[in-house]
Amino acid sequence: MKGRTYVATGNACKLCAPFGACMALRGIEGCIPLIHGSQGCATYIRRYGISHFREPLDIASSNFTEAAAIFGGRDILFTALDNVSRSYKPAAIGVTSTCLSETIGEDVPRYLRQYEAERQDQAPLPLLFYASTPSYRGTHTDGFHEAIWAVLSTLIGTREDRPVQGSEGTRVNLISSFVSTEDLRELHSILRSFEAPYTLIPDYSESLDGPSWETYQKLPEGGTKLADIRAMADAVGTLYLGYPPGKDGGQWLWENHGIPLTRLELPIGIENTDRFFEALATLTGREIPEPWQKQRGRLIDAYIDGHKYGSGKRAILYGEEDLVAALASFLDEIGVIPIIAATGRAGSGFAQRIQQALKNTPAEEPLIMDDADFISILERAKTLEADFIMGHSKGLYLSRELGIPLVRCGFPIHDRIGGQRLLHLGYRGTLNLFDLLCNTLLQAKQDQVSKGYTYL
Numbered sequence: 376m377k378g379r380t381y382v383a384t385g386n387a388c389k390l391c392a393p394f395g396a397c398m399a400l401r402g403i404e405g406c407i408p409l410i411h412g413s414q415g416c417a418t419y420i421r422r423y424g425i426s427h428f429r430e431p432l433d434i435a436s437s438n439f440t441e442a443a444a445i446f447g448g449r450d451i452l453f454t455a456l457d458n459v460s461r462s463y464k465p466a467a468i469g470v471t472s473t474c475l476s477e478t479i480g481e482d483v484p485r486y487l488r489q490y491e492a493e494r495q496d497q498a499p500l501p502l503l504f505y506a507s508t509p510s511y512r513g514t515h516t517d518g519f520h521e522a523i524w525a526v527l528s529t530l531i532g533t534r535e536d537r538p539v540q541g542s543e544g545t546r547v548n549l550i551s552s553f554v555s556t557e558d559l560r561e562l563h564s565i566l567r568s569f570e571a572p573y574t575l576i577p578d579y580s581e582s583l584d585g586p587s588w589e590t591y592q593k594l595p596e597g598g599t600k601l602a603d604i605r606a607m608a609d610a611v612g613t614l615y616l617g618y619p620p621g622k623d624g625g626q627w628l629w630e631n632h633g634i635p636l637t638r639l640e641l642p643i644g645i646e647n648t649d650r651f652f653e654a655l656a657t658l659t660g661r662e663i664p665e666p667w668q669k670q671r672g673r674l675i676d677a678y679i680d681g682h683k684y685g686s687g688k689r690a691i692l693y694g695e696e697d698l699v700a701a702l703a704s705f706l707d708e709i710g711v712i713p714i715i716a717a718t719g720r721a722g723s724g725f726a727q728r729i730q731q732a733l734k735n736t737p738a739e740e741p742l743i744m745d746d747a748d749f750i751s752i753l754e755r756a757k758t759l760e761a762d763f764i765m766g767h768s769k770g771l772y773l774s775r776e777l778g779i780p781l782v783r784c785g786f787p788i789h790d791r792i793g794g795q796r797l798l799h800l801g802y803r804g805t806l807n808l809f810d811l812l813c814n815t816l817l818q819a820k821q822d823q824v825s826k827g828y829t830y831l
């Protein structure tokens with residue numbers, strides 16, 4: 376970021392790329408992620424995920440040693456693949472690289488081809504996906520989308536690899552950016568209501584947020600079914616929620632199977648959600664079902680009821696670029712002024728997306744920061760008189776330093792229960808965020824009055 380007076384990152388506003396890949400891979404049926412790198416990387420990912428999802432999260436590791444870092448990790452990767460296959464009996468293993476294995480130039484795709492050739496007598500082998508995820512080059516967003524691309528390109532293959540299937544006529548593909556498990560359940564609910572076959576990928580709504588178990592399950596149920604992924608090549612179209620910064624599964628489906636691609640911002644706020652429903656109606660050839668239209672009406676009603684609490688307030692937004700862009704649009708339509716919109720990833724059209732989202736915000740706002748960390752956000756925020764900040768729980772210290780409330784959303788939420796169940800998407804999700812925002816502001820105001828008040 377321009378203007379920095381230091382070279383190190385201070386409290387990063389991003390997560391590591393293999394982390395994002397692991398989350399997407401846990402959303403594939405019968406798939407277990409395997410980190411080709413050190414134990415520490417896998418432990419960090421497990422720790423970070425468990426604290427948010429409150430679920431066991433098995434992430435395998437090839438467990439790099441000093442010797443592997445010098446001579447290469449082919450043998451330890453083979454051992455890890457053998458161990459994971461034997462212990463978990465997975466349908467698929469999603470291998471991701473790390474900073475270390477990328478730095479020493481590991482040729483993992485070649486290793487995986489060799490592994491499959493050497494173990495062909497041990498069939499059936501699990502499917503092997505590979506996502507290249509050097510974290511010094513990208514963030515968890517890159518890893519998430521790269522893993523989706525890896526699954527699609529490996530499982531579906533090119534047009535030449537597939538017998539002609541023939542279109543089912545109405546199948547819809549929905550590829551989602553990194554959202555909460557409750558968001559995924561909402562997307563299922565919306566898709567089902569259009570009564571057309573669909574594939575939602577990835578889908579960790581069950582595998583990372585299932586019911587309690589009587590006995591431990593090594594591989595939790597859930598995930599996008601492999602058959603449904605294969606069927607994506609026969610869909611009438613793909614809707615992609617979010618903008619992949621690198622490898623792009625939606626573009627891959629278009630280039631290899633001619634499936635038309637529509638990119639959309641995350642459906643947060645009325646405008647973004649309207650676009651999402653309209654795109655679904657167009658693809659399926661069906662009317663938007665009445666219950667959603669009623670929800671839209673209730674959301675507008677809520678905007679009217681609560682506008683005086685949020686309108687004119689000044690907000691700092693930070694986090695993953697897809698979420699920040701969608702939140703900017705939502706805040707703009709309820710009259711909140713985003714004065715900082717920050718993300719930890721550099722480039723990828725973030726500034727343009729924020730500017731497009733803001734139709735009512737004064738032209739001089741907001742300060743758009745990419746490649747940002749929390750030190751740089753704090754430095755800039757000190758002079759800007761914000762009323763609240765909105766983002767994940769790593770913004771707590773920012774909130775304390777500035778003395779303004781934090782509206783928690785996105786990932787991670789490590790200091791509250793229920794982060795994985797927070798609904799952001801659709802009319803219902805927007806309503807949820809609106810209530811959360813207004814009530815956080817009301818609470819802050821109430822806390823400033825010594826006597827307090829019980830009537831608004």
Ligand code: SF4
Binds near residue numbers: 391416
């Ligand atoms: S070393 Fe790289 S891959 Fe491993 S946890 Fe750190 S950022 Fe992630």
